Amino acid sequence: MNKIIETDVLVIGGGVTGTGIARDLSLRGQKCILIEKSDLNAGASGGNHGLLHSGARYVGSDPKAAVECKNELEILKKNAGHCIEDTGGLFVAVKGDDEKYIADFPGMCKKSGVYCKKIDLVLAREIEPALSNEIIAAYEVNDASINPFKISIENINDAVLRGSQYLSFSKIVGFKITNHSIEYAIVINQNNGKTYQIKARTYVNASGAWAGIIAAMAGITINMVLSKGTLLVTSKRMTKRVINRLRKATDGDILVPGGVVSILGTTSVRVKSPDNIYPTIKEVDQIISQGEQIIPALKTCRYIRAYSGARPLVSEGNIEDDRNVSRGFTLRDHQKDGVDNFITITGGKLSTYRLMAEKASDIVAWKHSIFSKCLTKEIPLPSTKSGEWSEPGVPINKPFKTETGNDPILCECEMVPQSAIDTLIDSIKQAKGKPDLKSIALRSRIGKGPCQGSFCSLRILSHMYDRDVLQDISDINDLKLFLNERWKGEQSLLWDQALVQSSLKEMIHSGLFGLELIKDPI
Amino acid sequence: MMIQKDTDCDVLVIGAGMAGMVASARASQLGLKTIQAGNSSALVFASGLFDLLGVFPIDSGEILSKPYPAIKKLQSDQPDHPYSKANQKQIEDSFLFLIEFLDSAGLKYHLPGTCNKQILTSVGTFKPTYIVPATFLKGCDLNKVGKNLLIVDFKGLRGFSAKQAASGLGDRKEKTHTLSIDLPENKGGLNPVHLAKSFENQEFIQKLSDKILGFSKKADIVGIPAICGIQNSFEIVKELEEKTGMDIFEIPGMPPSIPGLRLKNAFEKKISDLNTLFLSNAKIVFNAMEDDNFILQAINDNFETRIKAKCVILATGRFLGKGLFAQRNNVVETIFNLPIFQPKTRDQWHQLNFFDPKGHQINQTGLETDDTFRPLDQTGEPAFENLYAAGSILAHNDFARLKSGTGVCCVSAYLAVNNFYKKSHKMRNK
Numbered sequence: 001m002n003k004i005i006e007t008d009v010l011v012i013g014g015g016v017t018g019t020g021i022a023r024d025l026s027l028r029g030q031k032c033i034l035i036e037k038s039d040l041n042a043g044a045s046g047g048n049h050g051l052l053h054s055g056a057r058y059v060g061s062d063p064k065a066a067v068e069c070k071n072e073l074e075i076l077k078k079n080a081g082h083c084i085e086d087t088g089g090l091f092v093a094v095k096g097d098d099e100k101y102i103a104d105f106p107g108m109c110k111k112s113g114v115y116c117k118k119i120d121l122v123l124a125r126e127i128e129p130a131l132s133n134e135i136i137a138a139y140e141v142n143d144a145s146i147n148p149f150k151i152s153i154e155n156i157n158d159a160v161l162r163g164s165q166y167l168s169f170s171k172i173v174g175f176k177i178t179n180h181s182i183e184y185a186i187v188i189n190q191n192n193g194k195t196y197q198i199k200a201r202t203y204v205n206a207s208g209a210w211a212g213i214i215a216a217m218a219g220i221t222i223n224m225v226l227s228k229g230t231l232l233v234t235s236k237r238m239t240k241r242v243i244n245r246l247r248k249a250t251d252g253d254i255l256v257p258g259g260v261v262s263i264l265g266t267t268s269v270r271v272k273s274p275d276n277i278y279p280t281i282k283e284v285d286q287i288i289s290q291g292e293q294i295i296p297a298l299k300t301c302r303y304i305r306a307y308s309g310a311r312p313l314v315s316e317g318n319i320e321d322d323r324n325v326s327r328g329f330t331l332r333d334h335q336k337d338g339v340d341n342f343i344t345i346t347g348g349k350l351s352t353y354r355l356m357a358e359k360a361s362d363i364v365a366w367k368h369s370i371f372s373k374c375l376t377k378e379i380p381l382p383s384t385k386s387g388e389w390s391e392p393g394v395p396i397n398k399p400f401k402t403e404t405g406n407d408p409i410l411c412e413c414e415m416v417p418q419s420a421i422d423t424l425i426d427s428i429k430q431a432k433g434k435p436d437l438k439s440i441a442l443r444s445r446i447g448k449g450p451c452q453g454s455f456c457s458l459r460i461l462s463h464m465y466d467r468d469v470l471q472d473i474s475d476i477n478d479l480k481l482f483l484n485e486r487w488k489g490e491q492s493l494l495w496d497q498a499l500v501q502s503s504l505k506e507m508i509h510s511g512l513f514g515l516e517l518i519k520d521p522i
Numbered sequence: 523m524m525i526q527k528d529t530d531c532d533v534l535v536i537g538a539g540m541a542g543m544v545a546s547a548r549a550s551q552l553g554l555k556t557i558q559a560g561n562s563s564a565l566v567f568a569s570g571l572f573d574l575l576g577v578f579p580i581d582s583g584e585i586l587s588k589p590y591p592a593i594k595k596l597q598s599d600q601p602d603h604p605y606s607k608a609n610q611k612q613i614e615d616s617f618l619f620l621i622e623f624l625d626s627a628g629l630k631y632h633l634p635g636t637c638n639k640q641i642l643t644s645v646g647t648f649k650p651t652y653i654v655p656a657t658f659l660k661g662c663d664l665n666k667v668g669k670n671l672l673i674v675d676f677k678g679l680r681g682f683s684a685k686q687a688a689s690g691l692g693d694r695k696e697k698t699h700t701l702s703i704d705l706p707e708n709k710g711g712l713n714p715v716h717l718a719k720s721f722e723n724q725e726f727i728q729k730l731s732d733k734i735l736g737f738s739k740k741a742d743i744v745g746i747p748a749i750c751g752i753q754n755s756f757e758i759v760k761e762l763e764e765k766t767g768m769d770i771f772e773i774p775g776m777p778p779s780i781p782g783l784r785l786k787n788a789f790e791k792k793i794s795d796l797n798t799l800f801l802s803n804a805k806i807v808f809n810a811m812e813d814d815n816f817i818l819q820a821i822n823d824n825f826e827t828r829i830k831a832k833c834v835i836l837a838t839g840r841f842l843g844k845g846l847f848a849q850r851n852n853v854v855e856t857i858f859n860l861p862i863f864q865p866k867t868r869d870q871w872h873q874l875n876f877f878d879p880k881g882h883q884i885n886q887t888g889l890e891t892d893d894t895f896r897p898l899d900q901t902g903e904p905a906f907e908n909l910y911a912a913g914s915i916l917a918h919n920d921f922a923r924l925k926s927g928t929g930v931c932c933v934s935a936y937l938a939v940n941n942f943y944k945k946s947h948k949m950r951n952k
Contacts, residue, residue, distance in 0.1 A: 282869075459776075465689065
């Protein structure tokens with residue numbers, strides 16, 4: 001007999017939407033279990049710009065989304081300020097850009113109620129010296145940057161504090177459906193291979209790009225269109241503000257600062273599966289060639305890594321350009337499809353995650369006959385200790401305190417001390433996860449600096465052996481997995497200094513330690 | 523003030539890594555007037571272990587216990603590999619030269635044999651290598667012997683955990699003990715160089731011996747991180763052995779590497795004893811040829827020297843040493859702009875899997891040479907009559923995967939200088 005866990009709501013998917021729903025429903029007194037087949041923000045929630053849109057990007061293509069963005073920006077700035085850097089933004093055009101779009105832009109903003117203000121070109125270059133001297137128009141907007149990892153960590157931490165539960169590396173393998181409703185979900189614990197059942201009143205599919213796959217397990221068809229976007233991280237922050245290209249959305253037209261780095265993107269490439277996507281050299285070169293038109297330094301600067309996310313878009317017919325599929329979200333109550341206690345929420349964007357969580361939670365509340373309204377608009381998102389280390393540049397803004405004076409820095413690029421690693425190990429253990437380099441990296445800045453894990457991986461690994469978190473020689477495989485995960489983001493960007501660094505990485509991990517000779521576990 | 527002067531030499535060695543040091547040492551020994559320019563600091567990334575060939579073929583995934591038969595096979599399979607321009611006698615001679623040279627500077631290695639050794643690393647893996655510092659010798663092939671082992675670490679020496687190193691001993695783990703020493707000077711981490719210097723202090727050695735003696739009934743051999751002194755490491759380890767009555771060996775770990783620092787110091791000391799002019803951190807610019815001589819400029823913050831050299835040994839290394847530079851779409855050689863063997867486009871440089879068994883194609887890039895190590899031009903002829911290349915800049919040698927780094931540096935540098943010497947003497951005798 002399999003183990004059975006009972007709960008009010010089973011939320012599937014540990015991205016910003018799933019964690020947001022877990023918190024929203026916890027605030028309404030519902031106990032949730034959030035299950036995630038990998039770990040927090042493994043999909044599009046972790047593969048985006050970290051941009052909180054002012055709405056200006058959508059004023060032409062999707063005015064409804066523009067208004068949603070504008071409203072959510074205000075709410076999040078007020079309630080989740082510690083996850084946001086209020087950078088402000090610019091829209092700039094260069095010679096050759098569509099002049100009609102430039103001329104129409106202020107009017108379209110006005111129509112959607114989105115703030116924009118024309119600024120003098122000399123002033124624009126003064127406040128953002130990295131801008132090209134070829135710019136022909138500049139508008140100030142209210143964009144901000146947001147740390148999506150921190151948002152998810154803080155949302156789930158608050159939900160857990162209110163009685164909900166987070167289970168990482170737990171994957172849905174099927175639903176038992178009787179009498180038009182899900183009786184239980186069958187879940188596999190990927191750390192030990194054991195299956196068990198979760199029995200809930202309502203099941204929420206918040207699995208983003210995987211929403212079609214999960215829905216299919218309940219016999220429901222959702223036509224997902226997956227659009228891969230690739231982004232590049234520079235080694236230094238290039239601008240103070242978010243810089244948008246003032247034209248119809250296309251490749252390489254947004255540069256978002258985040259702490260001490262900047263993120264340049266993106267592309268739109270149709271992919272069949274959301275699994276195993278990675279940046280290609282063609283995409284990287286395309287993004288740089290577009291980006292350098294507004295910020296010339298992007299041609300020669302050092303890039304630390306590249307990453308990709310699959311935008312989960314829901315198709316309503318034949319679409320040729322994925323950028324024309326609505327970036328609004330899709331919320332379906334599957335009662336219509338013959339499964340009464342199952343809903344799917346997907347699509348949308350990081351900027352509107354809270355609104356998506358609110359709308360999905362409203363349906364759950366209605367199904368459970370709960371009449372308490374959504375509280376995430378009013379109650380601020382608390383800041384917790386285990387969320388602290390995910391932010392780029394934290395220690396630079398805020399020197400860390402060491403209580404004993406004996407706290408070695410294990411990641412020197414991002415200044416992460418041993419005590420922070422210990423906090424994260426404990427917090428991962430609490431979520432019944434297995435502390436390893438990948439799960440620590442997800443919750444902190446380790447491995448994200450110029451050395452891309454060459455050194456910190458070894459220091460943290462040996463610390464984990466010292467603490468008996470790891471014991472066996474086979475645990476060295478954790479190092480291989482971690483380095484390969486980093487590698488996925490490095491391999492398309494290896495020239496100049498980045499190639500020097502990766503050569504050194506090979507000298508250490510292959511030349512000296514011979515990790516390539518260790519047989520992978522079967 | 524900028525000092526300007528002119529100087530001339532028989533051999534200008536560009537580069538101060540392993541290959542540059544061997545070339546400069548050999549040229550001086552042969553009585554050639556030698557100038558060396560470069561930055562020796564990259565030697566602190568050297569593990570101190572001398573590899574010859576540890577894995578072959580590259581994707582075999584197996585560690586070689588006997589390197590020479592594998593080199594024979596490599597020579598027939600890959601005539602472009604640097605080893606294909608040497609015979610076994612020359613390989614052995616070059617290592618012998620290197621080891622005697624270091625010995626005369628007080629840094630002891632054992633003599634070359636016919637077998638590889640397997641060395642326990644700080645992460646618990648075993649690395650195949652050819653020759654090890656004398657202070658590592660007793661730890662070789664530990665996986666084969668049934669001795670009771672103690673592994674020591676120091677709290678605050680980041681990246682080295684005795685428990686982790688011991689995990690590599692697998693099923694004989696129960697015969698392995700660990701000791702973690704918390705030094706009073708550990709306040710938020712120990713600097714490996716400072717810790718290594720502490721080993722040169724008598725009081726420190728006494729305290730350490732006392733701690734180790736606590737395990738005298740359980741263990742008969744002791745592994746210590748490779749930080750047992752910078753100078754006189756051999757004597758320090760010997761003293762620890764005398765005080766404890768146990769065998770002691772060092773375990774290599776992540777950089778900065780103290781055995782690499784020992785190499786750097788030994789080379790620098792000897793090369794200055796030999797009166798070789800060493801232009802530290804000088805940037806070299808090639809100007810022109812003048813009557814079969816190279817005219818180059820050596821520039822740094824304090825001086826600018828015009829050098830006239832009969833022969834140049836290019837030992838500038840790869841990307842880390844700046845001998846090669848990777849632009850976004852191609853690799854170039856930085857001093858003579860020599861043609862580089864390389865894949866056509868960047869998407870062939872790297873595999874998607876960091877640990878792909880075939881290795882990455884970028885590591886095959888480099889200079890192709892004739893049989894005397896003279897780099898070739900576009901037409902396949904030597905680019906210059908007396909320009910030689912040595913070390914990791916040579917093509918077709920993925921040294922991290924083949925475990926062939928020091929071997930290729932040592933053999934190519936030694937032979938490049940010999941080849942120039944032989945050629946110039948023949949000319950003179952004519």
